[in-house]
Amino acid sequence: MANNSNKIGVVGTGVIGNGWIARFLAKGYNVVAFDPAEGAEGNTRRLMERIWPTLEDMGVAQEASMDKLKFVNTIKETVEDAAYVQENVPERENLKKEVLQEIDEHLKPEGIIGSSTSGITATTLQEGLRNPERLIVAHPFNPVYILPLVEVVGGEKTKKTVIEQAKALFTEVDMKPLVIHQEIEGHVADRLMEALWREALHIVNDGVATTDEVDRAITYGAGLRWALMGPFMTFHMAGGDAGMRHMLDQFGPALKLPWTKLVAPELTEDLKERVIEGCESSGQGKTVAELEEKRNEFLVKQLELVSDYWPLFNKTE
Amino acid sequence: MANNSNKIGVVGTGVIGNGWIARFLAKGYNVVAFDPAEGAEGNTRRLMERIWPTLEDMGVAQEASMDKLKFVNTIKETVEDAAYVQENVPERENLKKEVLQEIDEHLKPEGIIGSSTSGITATTLQEGLRNPERLIVAHPFNPVYILPLVEVVGGEKTKKTVIEQAKALFTEVDMKPLVIHQEIEGHVADRLMEALWREALHIVNDGVATTDEVDRAITYGAGLRWALMGPFMTFHMAGGDAGMRHMLDQFGPALKLPWTKLVAPELTEDLKERVIEGCESSGQGKTVAELEEKRNEFLVKQLELVSDYWPLFNKTE
Structure with missing residues (x-):
């Protein structure tokens, strides 16, 4: 990515968050993850073990390794120095906004934030962010580590270059980014x-x-x-x-x-x-x-x- | 089929009718077809030439041949001695009823009639038939010679054994018949x-x-x-x-x-x-x-x- 970091932050490690982790790991990225749920790290690591052969079938990067996944205990540690942070917490507006604000607070200015939301617009999620221009919706499809589609939607305050950078990152990890130019519930x-x-x-x-x-x-x-x-x-x-x-x-x-x-x-x-x-x-x-x-x-x-x-x-x- | 005829009648040779012709020919049936449109026979034969390699890739019956297709000039000749007749005329209720009545008149009693209709119910199409019990809706999907789904719907007067016989015929030509038990517009x-x-x-x-x-x-x-x-x-x-x-x-x-x-x-x-x-x-x-x-x-x-x-x-x- 433009900001030269190989670190991806993932906040929320349910089905979708784990899918993102697998996709980034397979392409050789360092992934730092956080989820407050009991046993989250164990669940994620077991899933990675289970699906790694699948990822290998599709072709992993030479430098890819499950060891490049690190779980931490705070959002701050998750996002510090990250090039890109993907948020995948439950689909409740207030919760998402709170989490995104915390990500925004600790992520360096040139880092980009993507939300996996399916039903909340980027413009809504931008409310209250210090750097709203670097937030996009990046909505993937299950299983995220196999299906290439990701819908990319900017909010009113999103900078065009941020969308371009995100598109480049997703293309790099073998996804097919589809930029949606109008914000509607459920995207397309x-x-x-x-x-x-x-x-x-x-x-x-x-x-x-x-x-x-x-x-x-x-x-x-x-x-x-x-x-x-x-x-x-x-x-x-x-x-x-x-x-x-x-x-x-x-x-x-x-x-x-x-x-x-x-x-x-x-x-x-x-x-x-x-x-x-x-x-x-x-x-x-x-x-x-x-x-x-x-x-x-x-x-x-x-x-x-x-x-x-x-x-x-x-x-x- | 139960009535021991290897002849299939096809009335109406647009995209769907031609698809049925190809599927039955590929499985070794004799197909007799009728369509009043100018140049219909030429269109169908050109399509068969074009797609025969595709049918061969999927596996044709040993006795299959494009030569087993015959075009005739009347519905009577199309359906005489047929085991099964597929109707594929334009989706207009009156036209379909008229054609089905003519098929019904000339088809031997043990022959079965299927309509490719997507929007008209079998019960409606049975009105005015002498042998309504042998009419079903058999709704396929484009391209009919490749996609296996066929929705089979009986009308109020359709005999259960007719549905069973039709299912057996469709299974024989490698289709996946799905019997729908309620008549609604557009089926499922x-x-x-x-x-x-x-x-x-x-x-x-x-x-x-x-x-x-x-x-x-x-x-x-x-x-x-x-x-x-x-x-x-x-x-x-x-x-x-x-x-x-x-x-x-x-x-x-x-x-x-x-x-x-x-x-x-x-x-x-x-x-x-x-x-x-x-x-x-x-x-x-x-x-x-x-x-x-x-x-x-x-x-x-x-x-x-x-x-x-x-x-x-x-x-x-």
Whole structure:
């Protein structure tokens, strides 16, 4: 990082905090961690032992070592001289603010602070910080040591260079930073997942299908495509040769149907054009047939891979 | 199939109809197809030529051949002596009913009729049929010749044995039939996808992210997991050692937050128990740590696979 320190501070070592620790350790960083919970250090170290072979499969840095993890007893020791500090305490605004203020107090000015929050905006978390310009939301996905996505969101006071530096750090540890330019609850990925999740709960609640059936409705179908293509490119492909343009003409009216409990936006000309142009641009001028060939090549391999994992433990269907 | 015919009839040869044709041809069936559109046969045959290598990669039956596809000029010829007929005409109720009635009229009594409809119920489609008991909805996913999911839904008049026979046929052609026991618009999988899709449209409409950013928020994160685990098992894993039980305690309150535009159901004790028990049963008594090990093993391979496909055509990020 720009400030030349190889030390990462991690405050809060639950599922997410531990995921960050593993990712930074695997890339050779020194990690200093703090969590007030009883037995936190033991839990983290046991997890690292357990997943280290996985990290090695993905490729660890030459200088990487579990020994580069140190637990300390105060936030002050955690963040002193750190280049970057990741906060992962429970999702309560007051608690987060308190912890962030303490981090801010002891972290050198050029250090950057990221919060793993999914539901609180950076602008809210900046309130009361002495150096609010170095705070970002850095929202990762479980398991953090494998999934590359991290949503990066600045608050009103965040400096642009801080976002650039954070992006560079995340890219260095093999992540795919996605900068979100508007602060909304749940950012982008969790909103999408939450919509799916709520609909899934409705389906179970209404007695239409069991949790297992809902899960299979995903894993055997759309779930196979989503590692390659999100909802827009997926529907671009479903439109035949004319792609999204045809798709919106054909299925646009379905937006008015009660296909989910989620009310759709009005499909205005402006929205239509934005969606069509977005898909065409993502498609990089390739025809749907060309995209299809790539997609099929992927899906065949994907199917080969997952067939070894369905069912997870030789469950009889 | 039970009625000993190796002939499949396919009415309507758009993206979905062609997908069915490819799947049945690959498994060695004789397929007779009909579509009144200009150039339909040429389109289908060109597609078969294009994707046959893909089908071969997945493994075709010894007796499989593109020559086993015949186009005819009437529905009567399409369905005569068929064991099974798949209807894939445009999603307009009156059109579908008309076509299904004609299929019903000419198909021998023991033949089964499946409709690819996503939004019309089997009960509605049965209206006016002479043999309504042999009609089901058989809703597949694009590309039909690769994705194994097919939702099978009977109408009020559908015979149970018909559903069983259809399930057996779909299993024979390497599909994963999911029988849905309640008729709702969009069945199960499309409701889930539609919820995600609508939320995605809201996000683009509100200017929060572009279509490409939304897609990346899926492909680099949750999309990597969804081929292995649907929303329920995903969140079971996010709950740490206590799985879904902890997850609902911790994130249940988030259901009340404006994380999507979809209103969530009330998280009653009954719903909670159903969800927890469902996940524990899907987990087959394995601990979250044991599930985690399997998931990680899968995800590492998954990441290895997809990294060759990100971006699809060497797009610069």
